[in-house]
Amino acid sequence: MFKTNNMKKSILQIVRASYEPKVPKIMKRVIEIQEGNPTESVSDQEEIKKLFPNTYGLPIIQFVEGTEKKQRPPTNVGVILSGGQAPGGHNVIAGLFDGIKNMNPDSRLYGFLMGPVGLIEHKYKELTADIINEYRNVGGFDIIGSGRTKLDTEEQFNKGLKVLKKLNVSALVIIGGDDSNTNACILAEYYKRINANVQVIGCPKTIDGDLKNGIIETSFGFDTACKVYSEMIGNIQRDCNSSRKYWHFIKLMGRSASHIALECALQVQPNICIISEEIEAKNQSLDDIIQYIANIVAQRASNGDNFGTVLVPEGLVEFIPTMKNLISELNEYLAHNETEFKCIKHSKQRKHILDNLSHENAKIYESLPETIARQLTLDRDPHGNVQVSLIETEKLLAEMVKKRLEKMTSEGKYIGRFSTITHFFGYEGRCAAPSNYDADYCYSLGYTAAELIGNGKTGYMSLVRNTTAPVSEWIIGGIPITMMMNMERRHGKIKPVIQKALVKLDGMPFRAFASQRDQWAINTDYVYPGPIQYFGPSEICDQPSKTLQIEKSNTDY
């Protein structure tokens, strides 16, 4: 397990290994800590404060140029990769390694294996320079593996503490998404409370792009993953525009938010892109979405263009209020009647469901293609819930639009050919080698985490800002995790959690998209971004995501 030797490498890997991430100029100087004013959580201040008495209200931190290099003792640090992979994870670890070695060459780094479970079960390995060097600037989380175990009980915390003490580790860095960082904060609070003398620092990871706010500009991996998906979609669009005979329905990873779909749309200018948050805000039904797509298909057909592209966010069905109701009733019903349902003959199950749903939901269920309807009742997780990620939303839309067009044909509203091809892109982008942006951003995040540790901080997330400027101008520091929290119902309980960043309909990235989409729908304005480049001119290799560029520019749409 975790072989690091004798890996055969591609030529690109070998050459790319020697890339030195560009760093903020402050990282080359003597660094001093500058603390801002006390902070408040985004809402529910009283409750959050009560739950986090030791880590609430901390100031935002910025590292600035100092005068005197501080001597620091050797520090042993642990690191955990938590949750789904994101490009750049290895560079966070490399930056962290270089950061703690810079503080004191005798510092050591331990990686816990396969996610938080490694901490709980005391599975780890020391990450030495030779191992770190094998993983600089490459994709994946395979240096130590990742996992989805939730680190959220005191029993786990205490178990973990044992191995931390054994290894003399005084700080733990958790690289994860909103959930993992929430748990990092709970852990920080707990270790502080019991005087465990272990600091906990988080790093904002997720390709989904939903871990950001007024202070954190983006989560790492989003840039690279979107560029890989956009490369593929661009290639498909060029194909589409050459053979002029298919509609491609392309589902994109990202269940909780539509940032990936939006970013890809801004990069490739598809004919159609559905944004879940808009569907929910406008209370649109599945039928509304089908009609919206069918109308564009019909209008393009009337121009002789029987082809096009539709981008669909993975989590769409959960944002359609009526579908949410249907799924919720199905979950409820099947949870209580599981055994009964399982004994019903396959061919009778559909009727059985229809007979037992409320009238309104039965109507929606009946309108779904049979294969999709079956996915809603058969593929369930251990808690009996529909596994939304297994629903082939791209096929659902393609099939239902086809049916709608047949109806429109019979009404004289559509003349054309409608052939579809469906795609789902997710696993293709999560482990790509990081773009220069992510390689640089991640390295700085890791290095900054080391600085936070050196300064005795806990309950912070590593912070790198101003990233649309040249790297030398980037600003590094830390943000208290409690500042991002609010109270939310999750799995039936009210909990303190980091607020997820959804696509804002009054935000400039969405408005930039919305102001152009009617044009893109009818014209064929495809853009072909091509593959990520590592060696070319800076305007090709170093650009951040369109989303970030638009957010940071002052253009109004």
Add this chain to the structure above:
Amino acid sequence: MFKTNNMKKSILQIVRASYEPKVPKIMKRVIEIQEGNPTESVSDQEEIKKLFPNTYGLPIIQFVEGTEKKQRPPTNVGVILSGGQAPGGHNVIAGLFDGIKNMNPDSRLYGFLMGPVGLIEHKYKELTADIINEYRNVGGFDIIGSGRTKLDTEEQFNKGLKVLKKLNVSALVIIGGDDSNTNACILAEYYKRINANVQVIGCPKTIDGDLKNGIIETSFGFDTACKVYSEMIGNIQRDCNSSRKYWHFIKLMGRSASHIALECALQVQPNICIISEEIEAKNQSLDDIIQYIANIVAQRASNGDNFGTVLVPEGLVEFIPTMKNLISELNEYLAHNETEFKCIKHSKQRKHILDNLSHENAKIYESLPETIARQLTLDRDPHGNVQVSLIETEKLLAEMVKKRLEKMTSEGKYIGRFSTITHFFGYEGRCAAPSNYDADYCYSLGYTAAELIGNGKTGYMSLVRNTTAPVSEWIIGGIPITMMMNMERRHGKIKPVIQKALVKLDGMPFRAFASQRDQWAINTDYVYPGPIQYFGPSEICDQPSKTLQIEKSNTDY
């Protein structure tokens, strides 16, 4: 249609447009034609000779350094893109354009729209320098579009001749696969026979890589498409190796031959890659394949590795002798009982098929997952045949292996978790921007086609050789198309056709794969090639495919 103005371009497109394809040094000098000895077709010499009295037996041509630049009159040339897209098509046209302009600046180039149908229906546009410059080094066939109309009747030839005469076009370049080049040769023969004074030149295009022989090293597009697929597979493998919990079944485009799957396997070192030609040669059944995969899954599981990758060529089921028999009986049966079958209730169709198939085929049909079995009976082309490209072979294998593992578990032969994710890559690679190799190769192919035209040749395919050497050393010339032909049964008729190049089991690329696959199966030896690079060091940007490199090296496996 075919807007070329106001396209919004990605930055990469803009910068890449100025790439000047590297060219063989001979192309910068005064060129003279050198003709070899008369040639013979690969087999069926008597029949081919009889069918092609005017274009049979022509010599292979090589262009060599000459002494005196020849004055040539302006020549109007037509060009057609035929069949599926392949990266580099635009560069063939750019090379052709520069080639005929080099002969005489008053030469003109006309593109026929949407494939051969443009010639037949007189739809064309003149390709001027400003248009050509918009399409240099970019993917797609969208400069004039492509199509699959077969150009094979004298009526079509005569219709086409009218527009050629109207435009004063004396040479036609057909960029296509084996079928299109076969038809190019038939057209060349016909125009020669009726003294139409129109030359016809072919260019070897297909991502499938099955148009090659002892003289043609590769078809264009193969290199780029395989690199794109390998990028994706590499990313998936890195993901697979990080989360360690999925088996990915990845189907790759390429119906007639497994070159793409083989090339990708050589690039990424997957755990399993099925080669159709081997299955056929060894007369293996679907059951054999399932058992082969299941055994590897079980062996990896015994090492704690419940993850892996399986590459599957698109055309696999047609190469499994027993499946071929089943499909053939289904085709036969459904062709004769179409109406009857359609009237049978959906839920009774399966039983009906089982009752009407021969015992042996019924047994195989029954063993298939229901969804796949349904695909075999429902999705039929206008001729009533199974649409093999719609069969989800990747899901078929994943489901059947799962079942087999359940059986093995009950027999105590397997302990492990088996979760699968399926992918199909095809449209993602056909229109990618060409790699340097394809950009250079295609430009030379087009330029060489112009030279063949200038030298009055017809019935030739443009030929660029020695392409594993630096571009300056590449050799250019022409190969008579009749030389590649044999007589084969296609769609029930014996016809003269270009022999398809299948994967040779005694060829070095397959042997290189076969000598390592048992290692790759058990070890996790994944290689991550990363995205195509255009600006880096030559060893990253300019390498030809592994297949070609192995074929050209003298290494024995």
